[in-house]
Amino acid sequence: MKPAPFDYVAADSLDGALEELARGAGDALVLAGGQTLMPLLALRMATPSVLVDINRIPELAGVRRLDGSTRIGAMTRQAQIRVDPVVARHVGPLAMATGFVGHHQTRNRGTLGGSVSLADPAAEYPATSLALGAQIEVRSMAGGVREIDADDFFLGPYTTALEPGEMVTALRYPDWPEGTVFVVDEVAPRPGDFAFVGLVFILAVKGGIVSRSGITWFSMGGKPMRSMQAEATIWGEAVDGVDWAAVAELAVSETDPIDDIHATAHYRRTVGKHLFQRVVATALAKRGAQ
Amino acid sequence: MSRHEITVKVNGEAVSATVEARRTLVDFLREDAGRTGSHAGCEHGVCGACTVMVDGVAVRSCLMLAVQADGAEVTTVEGLADETGKLHPVQQVLREEHGLQCGFCTPGVVMTLAALTAQQPPPSEEMLRDALSGHLCRCTGYQGMLRAARRLARGDIGKATA
């Protein structure tokens, strides 16, 4: 299982990396943590002509507070996200999601940007970023910098809104209100595996009324699935009066799971409803404990 | 296909080679650096047998390119026992707890446990068990490894329980 031949460039600056991507004309791939790209190369499922390594660009990693949001560089390692105090305080769901991402050893190398760019429908970071309302900062040599709303970024299996020559450089997570509770949970065959079904649930309550929520799924469709109708249903409702069973039905109805070697769509929907109720109970308990 | 001249410090010794871009770190370590202790059990980053330390951090060397390790310090399982041949505490405890049979997955397990137990604060048993879940073993049913993890978390390097 050896990769097909490719050229390799270790970019030492962001501009250098973008230049290589532009030159690669769509046949260049970015090498970030490598935890998902390297297996694809080994299986010859990816055969780029150029690999642009961005591991030696220090400005691409790091967690920074901006006014009202947190900016996490694309090359920030998953291991760091798991323990970073700024992330814990302001982007809690991402820290929690990290516990489900791969294993300890893969988190030492794997990155936020890599996971988001790959857009594996079973991945935790895309779904969590979607639920949080992240803005994805993208750069290219030709187009400069732009921010893409997470709602517009994930288009399908392994398909994002990235144009040729573009690269994710950071994710920016606007703050949620004080007192927001969240749970990320999944049902998987073994710890660290791709989930059968996974859920990100974020709830902001103001004066007993649901002021905002983020309900997204992973492994429940060709991309992270956002249950917008479910979010709309509970918005403005008294949190203690919500019929969560009905919301679970609605939320799952907005997903599009498939049959694959691990589970059927029917299983995913059934367990999805159960997972939703379990997650909500945990989130409400957290709220009660505040 | 590009070729690169690299120098990697392997267990403290500089190893230089000219490598194809696509050459994996595990192949470099085994063949160019002659350290066959790290094993390629799957070449897609799941089994953990290839685990080494790169700049102090446990990584799967089948998921890194050799060229990415240029200038880095790599520790393989051969680099753990001291010059007199005395086993590293992780190796010692695994032996006492009958934590290996065929030995193929063992170097990876040793490196993960060694990397974690070198950290401050010292890892809990739960952290060690969680890290062990990133290693596949077909022989032992993990029993001895889990006993070793318990002893390592307790700092109990003195006596065997198996």
Place this chain on the structure above:
Amino acid sequence: MSVETSAPGAAARFVGQRIPRKEDRRLLTGRGTYVDDVTAPGMLYVAFVRSPIAKGRIRSIDATAARALPGVRAVLTAEELKALPIKYFLVFGVPGQPLPDYAPLVADRVAQVGDPVAMVIGDSRYVAEDGAALVEVDYDPEQPVVTIEDAREGPLVHPRLGTNLAAASQPADDPEMDAIFARADHVVTHTVRHQRQVQSPMETRGILANPLGSGELVVHVACQSPAQAARYLAMLFGIPDHHVRVIAKDVGGAFGLKVQLGREEIGVVAASLLLRKPLKWIEDRLENLTAGFQAREHDMTVRLALSKSGDILAADVDYEINLGAWPQMIDGGELATMMLPGPYRWGRQRQRARSYYSNTCGLAAYRGPWMMESLVRETMVEVAARAVGMDPIAFRRRNLITGADQPFAMATGPVLDRVTPLETMELALEAIDVAAFRVEQAKARAEGRYLGLGLSVYVEPTTISIGGVMSSETAQVRVEPTGKVTAILSTHSQGHGTATTMAQVVADQLGVDVEDVTVLEDDSSRSGFGAGAGGSRQAVAGGGAARRAAAQVERKIKVIAGYLLNANPEHLRIEHGVIRVEGEPEVTSSVAAIAATAYLEPDRMPPDMELGLEAQSRYRPEIPFVFSNAAHACIVEVDVATGVVKIRRWVASEDCGVMINPSVVEGQIAGGVVQGIGGVLLEHAAYDAQGNPRAATFKDYLMPSALDVPEIEYRHLITPSITEGGFKGVGEGGAIIGPPALVNAIHDALAPLGFSCFDLPLSPPRLLAAIEAAEASKQVAGAP
């Protein structure tokens, strides 16, 4: 936690001890020598071109572009390999048995996805794979047969054979048996379907074949016996025995996969001889999971005739197995049906079996290949007990043989003696505390949680020595002039620990320290004919040979020492290598001193005695099967909302006779149990309707991890066998008796839901579907 009952007698100092393994130091420090660690000057690397379709005719192969690629040295097809005739046969084949046209490379028809069609030889594995990607093969695809159902009626996998049946057996008419069934108070039918698995040791297959010129061949290969591999290659290629040398110092697990060289290994040897170059091939994980050998796809249906008081009157057995296209051996279900009665009073049995070819990977042995017998019997006992209105434990107590019944002839022939199935069961039940569990279970059910207890009991036919390559093992024990001991055995470890266990046996016999005994078993040029690993045989057959050879040497030491010390050899004791005379504490000698005399001082030796201290013994056990036995009990919790199973406790209560090293014994049990857990809950080498393997990587082929396993508790009984040393085999057992304990536990947990599913794996989606089906049929039946 481990408890032993009934220690062996006498002065055993190393046998019975948990000696840390001698090989561990080497393996822990990364100084193992597996086949991929070996190189030869000028070595080239092999990659295979493999069929992307499951069935079809090869129209053409164009290797022009591949051959032109810099770094590719040769591309070989079946055509080129014709230059070296091979007399293909199977190690465990039966003479006269019709077989498909095995060949290292497929000539005109592919019969599985992954069939090797060409070999690319290059300067590195990297460039060899580049070359393989450039070989153009044109196929005429045909519709494959994938399942047993397909194979029954579908097109022929191997047209020349005229049938998809590799083997079939039918019982004779038996009106008496029919009458038993007609009269019986209860007739219960039970079917278990076992999915296909992959052995998947952490080291894949691999070989380095090095032709040294003048017809000599040195081969490093991942195998289960260097002697067998060498013999096999010599016979295949018509090379004189002593011109083939196989070396296998460390092998990373095998479990039956590596007992017979596959087509690729043979192809690499052929290519190395043709090209006169050392060639290395290491199977990668994709090949290992999808193109090599696989395991365990079989179904068994048993009809059991029962009296109303719960006696098992008769069994009617139907067994089917999907052998794939190129099986390692033709398994006709002989052992699976023979062992089905297990340690039960079983009445009569008749069986029929059918083994099918299909367009999938060929099956090879996998730890306890006959394990369906215990899986079906032990799950069936639960069903049968309920039919008769008995508690399954009471049912077992009624029907399991006791000491008083032995020797006991099973309904199918073999004789059980010195086995303790009932005793191990009682020990397991006591350890797990059934009464306390039932209280906990009831409380949990009231809270909506589902705990279950599962039990299984079996006997294991270890060390089968009826004939063929497994008839015997040999040991040569030699005290060197220095006094250190060398033991050269025909055993072989792929994790078994024989470098330590055999040293323990020899050390005990000689009275030296285990550190002073070195076991050599890695080289066919010195090991002697033997089967090595397989069939849970090495403790008995290897240990027996080692014991006898060491006993001869010990006798000679004592005769020489007695002569030199002017003492009766019967009054000499050897301990830690020091020789003492009973009643004369000032008179001592040492094994080292005697050895020096024996080799270097002929004039001091007893007259007419051959110099040296070395002996060889070949041992065949006195009985054709050495039966060990065990009972396992486990507790699970099933999450009925997700179908996820958590194993809470596991008790292995076993009797494998005298244990050489209890840690090694427990390690073998644990390894087998966890493989069994993988088989019940996680692993599935599935195929789609076109014969494409669907689990191509470890992301899809899921094996148990450290967080999926319980902390196994052990109870040991020691009922010595009558064979040398009192040892019995134990290596395969966990994988045979583990699965039914787990399946039973899941069914016990979900009994209130009317759950029933014996279609493995019991993955979360399957469990959930079966739970839903049970609920639906309850509603249809109008049950509350």
